[in-house]
Amino acid sequence: MSDGQHTQARERILAAASELMAKAGIEGTSIRDVCTAAGVTPPTVYHYFQDKKGLLDAVVADGFERYLAEKRNRANSDDPVEDLRRGWNGHVEFGLRHPTLYGLMYGGARTTQHPAAAEGERILRHIVSRISQAGLLRMPVDDAVQIIHAATVGATLLLITSAHSPGMDGLSDRTREAVLASVLVAAHAEIEDLSVAARNVLMLLARTREMPLSQGELAIFRELLGRLSDSTSTM
Structure with missing residues (x-):
């Protein structure tokens, strides 16, 4: 042969x-x-x-290769947070397309991490490191990687095993955004949150008697805050 x-x-x-x-x-x-x-x-x-165990290990390795091929083909954008969202969505979608295979890769059938999983973690770590370099991460990279990985796998397994249970609709998106809120700094909030924060600062300025700013600086600061507070209606 x-x-x-x-x-x-x-x-x-x-x-x-x-x-x-x-x-x-x-x-x-x-x-x-x-x-x-x-x-x-x-x-x-x-x-x-x-033997059968060897066959199972080979099936898992083949599954990781297919999974990683999708990740390798995904080009980075200028926004690492959106890249993280895309990576999360791709992970969940892969699991839902291949539920039994995903169970072999990440579920209780395995007691140790497959070596191929390390490459997936490196890809995630690269994205999280870019987020950290942009000043958007509120914790060490290692901590954020562990939290994101655990939450992604947990959400995927839950969707596979309990897809039709109450509250499953939109679970992945809700979990993803909750995790992002926990690992990202508040400065990366949505524009609606930014406009609310600007209005709050304007109200604080109105109640503050002494300011470490000149009248000119204060006027410019108020003008900028005013623009931000109206950003939801102009964007």
Whole structure:
């Protein structure tokens, strides 16, 4: 058998195993089922994967490769926070498209992190580091990465297992924005929040008798705050 035929046989086995597991689950998929679907004999499967655990690990590695290919092809924009939102959405969408595979990759079926998951974490860390460099992160990069990763995986698994339960509609978006609010500085608030803050400062200025600003500086400051406070109606 040529190298190309070896590769084709291995890919057929992986594809068959992934499809069968998606339909019947891990326990419902046997080596014999995989052999029948892939058109190979049991010794061929054992040759490439040794046993069912080896086959499962290969399916997970193949899943991570597909997942990471999507992330690698996603170009960075000028806004790292929006890149983080896109990364979150892509992660959740992948899990919902491949629920059984995602369970193998991140769920309780695994007791240790697959080595390929480290690349996904590096991609996330790069985005979070850009956010930190922009002065928009309120905590160390390592802490933010752990929080974001845990929340993304948790939300995805919950949507997979309880998609039709009350309160699931919009769960990913709500969780994402709550996490962003916890890791980003308040200066990255939406424009509505900025206009409210500007109006609050104007009211504080009106009640403050002594200011460490000259009359000219104070006039300019008030003018700028006034513009910001009206920003929702002009933008």
